[in-house]
Each structure stands twice: as C-alpha cells, then as structure tokens.
Amino acid sequence: MVAKRLVRTVVVKRVAISLLLLSGCHPVAERLPGLPTFTYQNDDSVSRFHEADALARLDADAESIGRLGMLYHAYQFHAEGRASYALARELAPNEYRWIYYAAMLEKTAFEYEAAESLFQRALEIRPDDPELWAELGDLYLMWARREEARTHLDRGLALEPVQPVAALGVARLLTLEQDWDGVIALITPLLERHPRLSKAHKFVGAAYGVLGDAELEAFHMEEGEYGSAVASDLMDELNELAVPAIIQGDPAPGPDLLQVKCARCHSHDRIYDHDQDRRWWARTVRRMQREAGWQWLTDDEAASVVAYLDERKRTD
Numbered sequence: 345m346v347a348k349r350l351v352r353t354v355v356v357k358r359v360a361i362s363l364l365l366l367s368g369c370h371p372v373a374e375r376l377p378g379l380p381t382f383t384y385q386n387d388d389s390v391s392r393f394h395e396a397d398a399l400a401r402l403d404a405d406a407e408s409i410g411r412l413g414m415l416y417h418a419y420q421f422h423a424e425g426r427a428s429y430a431l432a433r434e435l436a437p438n439e440y441r442w443i444y445y446a447a448m449l450e451k452t453a454f455e456y457e458a459a460e461s462l463f464q465r466a467l468e469i470r471p472d473d474p475e476l477w478a479e480l481g482d483l484y485l486m487w488a489r490r491e492e493a494r495t496h497l498d499r500g501l502a503l504e505p506v507q508p509v510a511a512l513g514v515a516r517l518l519t520l521e522q523d524w525d526g527v528i529a530l531i532t533p534l535l536e537r538h539p540r541l542s543k544a545h546k547f548v549g550a551a552y553g554v555l556g557d558a559e560l561e562a563f564h565m566e567e568g569e570y571g572s573a574v575a576s577d578l579m580d581e582l583n584e585l586a587v588p589a590i591i592q593g594d595p596a597p598g599p600d601l602l603q604v605k606c607a608r609c610h611s612h613d614r615i616y617d618h619d620q621d622r623r624w625w626a627r628t629v630r631r632m633q634r635e636a637g638w639q640w641l642t643d644d645e646a647a648s649v650v651a652y653l654d655e656r657k658r659t660d
C-alpha cells in the first residue's frame with residue numbers, strides 16, 4: 345500500500361517535472377544564475393559551463409547545482425558560484441560540501457561575515473575537523489580579530505599538530521609578536537611534513553634572519569620563492585575542474601608569455617625546471633591564475649605556457 349503510494353507519488357512528480365520543463369519554467373531551474381560573459385575563457389572551458397548549466401537545469405537537484413557552483417568557483421565567477429551554492433544548500437541543507445565550498449568562496453571574496461557564518465554552520469556538522477577550525481581562525485586573522493584567530497587556530501593545532509593552515513596562521517601571529525624561536529619551533533615540524541610549502545619557508549627564513557643566521561635565512565627565502573601551496577582534498581577536487589581546458593595548447597607563444605607574464609613574480613629560470621607531466625603544469629598554471637586573476641592570463645595563453653613548458657622539458 346505504502347509502496348504503491350510511493351510509486352504513484354514518484355510518477356506524479358516525474359510528470360510534473362516534465363510538464364514544467366516543457367513549459368520552460370522549473371521553479372528551481374528558474375532561480376539558477378544565467379551564464380556569465382566569457383571573456384578570458386577558451387571554447388573548451390565555455391562548453392564545460394554550457395554542459396554543467398544544462399545538467400543543473402534538467403536535474404534541478406542539489407548535486408548538479410552544487411557541481412555547477414564548483415565550476416563557477418574554480419574559474420572565480422564568484423557571484424554565479426555563490427548563487428548556485430545557495431540553491432544547492434536550500435535543496436540539501438545538511439550537505440557539508442556546499443556549505444564548505446560556499447565558505448571558502450566567501451573567504452576568497454573577502455566577505456568576512458558570510459564566510460564566518462558558513463564556517464560556523466560547517467562546524468556544527470563536523471565539530472572536530474581541524475581544517476575548519478584553521479580556516480575560520482585564518483579568516484579572523486584576515487579580519488584583524490587576533491584573539492579569536494588565536495583560539496581557533498590553536499584548536500586546529502590541538503586536533504592536528506601540523507595542520508598547515510593553522511600552523512601558518514599561528515606563525516604569522518608569532519611573527520607579529522616577534523617570537524622568533526616560537527616561529528622556528530612551530531614551522532620546523534611542518535616543513536618536515538610539507539618540505540616544499542612556500543609560506544612556511546618564508547616565515548622561518550625571516551625568523552632566522554632576525555636571529556642572525558644569514559645562511560639559513562638565504563636558504564629558506566630561496567625555497568620560499570618557489571615551492572607549493574596548501575590545499576585540502578575538497579579544494580583540490582574543485583580546482584581540478586578548470587585543469588582539462590588548458591591541457592592542449594599552442595606552444596609557440598610560450599617563451600614570450602613567460603617573459604611578459606610570469607617574470608612578474610619569478611625572475612629565476614629554476615622555477616621552470618621541473619620534470620613533471622603536463623597535468624602538473626596545468627594545475628600549477630591554474631594556481632598562478634588564481635593568484636593573479638584570469639584577466640592577467642587567458643585560457644589560451646595558459647594553455648600555451650603549459651604546452652611550451654611541458655615540451656621544452658622533452659626536447660632539452
């Protein structure tokens with residue numbers, strides 16, 4: 345009896361959805377953001393947006409809408425990402441990912457209040473997640489709320505002694521307090537775990553400098569010029585969505601682009617001296633784009649840099 349009623353409800357729902365689609369006004373799909381103007385993206389990227397948007401309109405469920413939000417987020421379309429996550433959260437209020445991603449997006453957009461309440465909501469779902477405590481503490485640090493920053497970062501470190509975001513945040517506070525031994529004691533074990541973490545090298549390098557150890561200062565400052573950045577598994581998964589679109593490119597403009605674009609931050613050729621595959625280059629160039637912005641480097645330019653750096657290694 346119950347099963348029958350269920351089947352009937354599902355059938356009625358399906359019919360209702362089809363009718364809504366036919367009349368072109370599914371109430372959820374109607375509230376999705378319109379596709380933005382694509383200025384810096386290539387055809388490959390644009391077609392990914394069209395696909396994800398069409399799927400979100402068709403399925404109109406939290407998963408497809410949340411994934412559309414991730415794609416917007418990965419390309420730094422903040423308004424569209426925000427609107428998609430909000431809708432996904434409405435449809436699935438207890439789904440952690442849409443809360444977490446929305447919090448991370450607001451943090452990048454410097455929307456402190458919005459990010460704070462989203463991180464607090466995420467902590468209700470995962471109260472013992474060291475990364476969440478660290479990210480919220482780091483947000484307070486950006487917000488110049490130092491005491492709250494410290495308690496939240498410490499909580500992150502108590503839950504995971506070398507949580508990278510928490511350790512870097514506390515290192516920043518210790519630097520402000522000029523507690524150089526404290527910085528070294530905190531960052532040394534972090535570097536054992538994450539030996540290429542750029543910011544960690546910069547903190548200890550500065551501390552050694554003040555303490556008068558010029559050799560260690562020079563070593564860490566040099567390491568800090570290159571190296572890697574912190575990323576969580578969930579953020580890696582999101583950032584990966586923008587990678588495939590720059591795997592195929594024309595290597596010819598590569599050398600000029602390196603000169604004009606990349607030399608702004610990297611003067612040393614050593615930075616390009618990596619024996620890695622093309623996907624690694626694409627991920628790295630996307631990371632640089634997230635730092636410097638899409639208007640700095642278009643998708644086509646990014647794909648050229650990736651192709652050139654990858655092929656150069658093999659033709660050396």
Ligand code: HEC
Nearest residue numbers: 542569570571572573605606608609615628632635636649
């Ligand atoms: C806005 C400054 C900036 C610009 C512009 C920039 N980079 Fe970077 N790059 C960084 C910083 C900071 C790091 C270290 C932290 C990190 O890896 O995120 C870095 C790290 C790197 C690394 C090392 C990654 C690793 O894991 O070893 C490579 C390779 C690199 N950049 C290549 C490039 C290329 C190629 C360009 C031009 C398309 C470029 N960068 C433009 C700031 C920049």
